[in-house]
Amino acid sequence: MSALPDPIRDGLARGWTVHGAEHAPLPEAITVDVAIVGTGAGGGISAEILARAGLRVLLVEEGPLRSSRDFKQRESEAYPQLYQEAAGRKTADKAINIMQGRSVGGSTTVNWTSSFRTPAPTLAFWRERFGLSDATPEALAPWFEQAERRVSIDDWLTDPNPNNAVLATGGDKLGIPTARIRRNVKGCWNLGSCGMGCPTNAKQSMLVTTVPTALDAGAVLFVQTRAHALRRQGARVEGLDCVAVGFNGSPSGARCRVTAKHVVLAGGAINTPAVLLRSQAPDPHHLLGRRTFLHPTVISAATFAQRIEGWAGAPQTVYSDHFLTTQAIDGPLGYKLESAPMHPVIMATTMAGFGPEQVAQLAQFPHSQVLLALLRDGFHPDSPGGRVRLKGDGSPELDYPLTPAVMEGVRRAFLSMAEIQFAAGATSAQPVHEQAPAYKTWAEARSGIAALDLRPLLTRVVSAHVMGGCAMASTPERGVTRPDGTHWQLENLSVHDGSLFPTSIGANPQLSIYGLVNRLSHALAQRLGAKPVALA
Incomplete structure (x- = not known):
């Protein structure tokens, strides 16, 4: 049997621009149109749309770049490589264990593929309590449909195990x-090892779909690189200060000064608030990082x-x-x-x-x-x-x-x-x-x-589901971000991940992130003067 295709190694051979870890060293400085922090459900969708729209895009990922050839269906290898804190992240009192992805593709690389649209009762609650008037099943349906086609979400016809x-x-x-x-x-292949990375590339995660498409369109990827903090000037963000990290997350010395017209935070609903907190971002109503759901x-x-x-x-x-x-x-x-x-x-x-x-x-x-x-x-x-x-x-x-x-x-x-x-x-x-x-x-x-x-x-x-902390709302008194994902006090900063949710959603969240961020990224491309494109 011949070896399975490996889209990551093939892309690297084609000349993708990747810095960090075993790849090219981090540059001291880089200037882009959009810097995206995180490569999971929100970052991956954003990167494909913005890069294909012709914008210069940088993706910053704290975890490593791994591919199907690295996924051996062994827990001892998968958890340290692919999860936050080696799958041992916990709440402050250690009472809840939280499993979150930490590699290119984020949690989409290691989730169990369950896909649900945002439930209608959840959307109704958001409309009533948070003023999100366009959060209706009908308004979101076309964005969900595009995302479902893009990542092959469909009925599973095989009998359950x-x-x-x-x-x-x-x-x-x-x-x-x-x-x-x-x-x-x-x-x-119905192997059952989805949580350790898909060894056959059957799972249509961001690792094998949107991130490769963005890199083929000219995006730059930093791996094992932490977005430490935003650089701000008044109500505008000038860019990011990034630091290289080792495999265990410890800073390794190299730094990069990123200058960007717009910054998108998509690091997940613990790491995205953390970047804003480290940056001492404006928080006049004391909402940042609060109402985080699990x-x-x-x-x-x-x-x-x-x-x-x-x-x-x-x-x-x-x-x-x-x-x-x-x-x-x-x-x-x-x-x-x-x-x-x-x-x-x-x-x-x-x-x-x-x-x-x-x-x-x-x-x-x-x-x-x-x-x-x-x-x-x-x-x-x-x-x-x-x-x-x-x-x-x-x-x-x-x-x-x-x-x-x-x-x-x-x-x-x-x-x-x-x-x-x-x-x-x-x-x-x-x-x-x-x-x-x-x-x-x-x-x-x-x-x-x-x-x-x-x-x-x-x-x-x-x-395995972290949501909230940068909630969308129609007024700054009720949320950290506007309904379009833009930060209420920082005009060129957007949040494109599950931290936008004002509550939990009552279902596995990946498709909710895909659909919502699909809509937000199209609008962002237009605001940045680019012609938005549909998901590939």
Whole structure:
């Protein structure tokens, strides 16, 4: 069998302009039309549109440039290479583990391909509470359609793997509706290792779609380079001060002074506020970095007599919004149910217990199944999300209190997931909580979960979805950015990532970012005097 094509190595051979790490050294200075910080969902879409419109574009990425030949389906290699803090980023109190991408392509390189448009109830809330009058399904539909074509988002017609089938089977027996998840893949081999980078280039991430197109159009890429701070003069941004970083993120000495007509921040909803905080950006209403949301996610693990082999097959293909649609959006926290892939390191570091207890759990690994509940934060008055702040060394951290409203939703979610797992035939179900045993029956689980002490750190909470912190709003008193993504106080600075969301969205966010940033980038190209082009 011949080697698979590698669009990254092919592009480098064609002469892409890449600086940093093992590539060309950083220049001391560079002048461009647009400097984009981040190469994930927001940065990638922005780069393609602006570069193809004829603007001189620079992409600044803190992580490395890796390609399919580097993706060996090994957790020990993937997490240090492709994730923030080697997949160990946590909230300030260590109560929530946050998995975010940190390489060219950002989280799109390592996500599980689940693709949802922004739910209509979320958009209605934004219109009502934040004055975003054009945030309607109808207005966004053409931008979503373009993005879906660009990254091959379509129905997944292959049968769900046993791990996902549990959600469908249990839901059907209980009368809980489930549906299939659309995925952004083309020619998928159904390997199941999406979270470690796609070794076949089937996942249509920014790594293999928009970033290569932007580089072919003349964009410049800096890798292993941190955008430390903005240079400002009054209400205008003059550019960026960048510093080269090592593989572990430590500064390595080289610096670059970037001069740009416009700066786009797309580093994600922790790193984007951090750049603004390090730059002492204007924040007259004390909104910067606040109302940062996570979809706090809790886990229920079950054991089945039959083999589940949750590491094999598409990671997420079935979901249920039943517990979202049956809740008032600003009432008790609703939650989306999905399955999660099972890999040894993730399982061993996430499951509760240690020593003989963990050995027993890992012995059941091929028979283990996992459900996730993603809580919709940001709507209930007692769910204000968290706050991004800077540590002493200038690096960001997120303080996210687990409020009583969040924990009440956690208890309901634990109950829902265990009931579904037992309905699907589980021999045991165990909420991922330090004091929860493996319950043998639904009746036992119902009683035990009702009595659990749901405190931070006892209750294992995770997240892969970070949103907010630079919210869009129709007035500066309600948001950091205007509805067009421009900063309210800095006229030539835009935000093009999930930090724009005024709340969480109640769904996996990549497609929401694609669609919204598609629209914002077209408008930005026009404001910069270029003729906007459709996504390739």
